[in-house]
Amino acid sequence: MRAPQPVRRVLVAAAAGVACFASAAEDIDWGPYEVDGRRSGYTYAAAETRAIQDDDFENGGLLWVEKGAELWETAHGADGASCQGCHGDAAESMRGVGARYPVYAAEREKLINLEQRINQCRTERMGAEAWRWESEPLLAMTTYLRHQSRGMAVSPVIDGPAAPFFEQGKAFYTKRRGQLDLACIHCHEMNSGNMLRAQRLSQGMSNGFPTYRLKWQGVGSLHRRIRGCNEDVRAETYAPGSDEYVNVELYLAWRARGLPVETPAVRN
Amino acid sequence: MDKPRVKVPKKVKAGEPFEVKVLISHKMESGQRVDEATGNKIPRMIINRFEARLDGEMVFSATLYPAVSANPYLAFYVVAEQSGELEFKWLDDSGDSATAKAKVAVS
Numbered sequence: 001m002r003a004p005q006p007v008r009r010v011l012v013a014a015a016a017g018v019a020c021f022a023s024a025a026e027d028i029d030w031g032p033y034e035v036d037g038r039r040s041g042y043t044y045a046a047a048e049t050r051a052i053q054d055d056d057f058e059n060g061g062l063l064w065v066e067k068g069a070e071l072w073e074t075a076h077g078a079d080g081a082s083c084q085g086c087h088g089d090a091a092e093s094m095r096g097v098g099a100r101y102p103v104y105a106a107e108r109e110k111l112i113n114l115e116q117r118i119n120q121c122r123t124e125r126m127g128a129e130a131w132r133w134e135s136e137p138l139l140a141m142t143t144y145l146r147h148q149s150r151g152m153a154v155s156p157v158i159d160g161p162a163a164p165f166f167e168q169g170k171a172f173y174t175k176r177r178g179q180l181d182l183a184c185i186h187c188h189e190m191n192s193g194n195m196l197r198a199q200r201l202s203q204g205m206s207n208g209f210p211t212y213r214l215k216w217q218g219v220g221s222l223h224r225r226i227r228g229c230n231e232d233v234r235a236e237t238y239a240p241g242s243d244e245y246v247n248v249e250l251y252l253a254w255r256a257r258g259l260p261v262e263t264p265a266v267r268n
Numbered sequence: 269m270d271k272p273r274v275k276v277p278k279k280v281k282a283g284e285p286f287e288v289k290v291l292i293s294h295k296m297e298s299g300q301r302v303d304e305a306t307g308n309k310i311p312r313m314i315i316n317r318f319e320a321r322l323d324g325e326m327v328f329s330a331t332l333y334p335a336v337s338a339n340p341y342l343a344f345y346v347v348a349e350q351s352g353e354l355e356f357k358w359l360d361d362s363g364d365s366a367t368a369k370a371k372v373a374v375s
């Protein structure tokens with residue numbers, strides 16, 4: 001998908017006379033990247049960064065998608081099974097999956113996210129070992145799966161059995177933490193759009209993960225990003241895949257509801 | 269090295285420049301980072317050279333340095349008078365290389 005280019009409307013008011021001051025008020029139509037005031041991180045990224053994401057050739061995240069596609073077809077584990085063996089064409093069977101995860105898993109009596117579902121399949125059905133968190137194959141497979149939903153609206157289910165976990169995620173998001181005593185909302189709701197030192201604060205939307213981050217020189221998971229945020233406020237971090245992070249992942253998906261899945265997005 | 273990605277227009281006009289895009293997966297370890305566990309420097313391992321040839325004739329080359337990011341992406345323009353084949357080659361510090369080919373169809 002080549003993303004539609006945002007239309008830039010620049011109003012230039014030039015004062016006639018001795019000096020000519022141009023005051024530019026920017027009113028940008030972000031197209032699908034803004035839904036009811038909820039703005040994708042895309043809209044906070046620099047034009048150069050957006051250009052990389054818009055070009056599937058230039059977007060380094062697609063390298064992980066390609067690796068994931070290979071893994072999808074490859075037989076793993078003792079049973080000689082591949083993902084494709086059961087699920088067939090990922091473009092069909094996995095379309096929409098990335099848009100609704102994480103979901104409530106009755107057998108676990110809690111939420112399960114995409115990485116955990118992949119590893120559940122590997123250990124319980126394929127006779128393979130679980131992939132380590134943030135390992136190349138797990139990132140590649142997660143990116144590949146979520147990529148199948150690119151362009152679809154993020155649409156998590158937050159009611160029914162998922163409701164208490166959603167509430168826990170919301171509590172995590174709004175709770176002050178760390179030596180800086182900041183909650184997620186202080187940056188990403190009260191100050192989104194403002195500068196934090198040299199960086200513009202986004203609304204903290206999760207619709208582009210796993211994301212190709214220029215700082216990381218590669219693709220990283222949402223949980224890695226949340227950990228980074230927790231470290232930035234000098235708080236105790238939780239393990240990737242911990243209940244805390246999976247619950248907040250659901251809350252983040254709800255915050256980003258209606259925004260398109262951008263995986264793999266490109267951010268600084 | 270991993271399989272590179274190459275993009276050349278399907279049809280080009282004789283004597284008119286066309287854009288070629290190449291991207292390869294490589295960690296581009298700068299040699300300036302330190303392994304936090306051991307305190308030792310992580311040795312430099314970058315792609316230091318890229319060459320593009322059209323029917324054997326060099327049409328573009330680049331020497332890369334440690335400031336280039338991981339997964340280097342290059343875009344450049346080439347002019348062809350007749351149909352031929354572009355050949356690309358990447359070389360890294362270990363002496364490892366990767367190659368790719370692409371047909372150029374002049375109309």
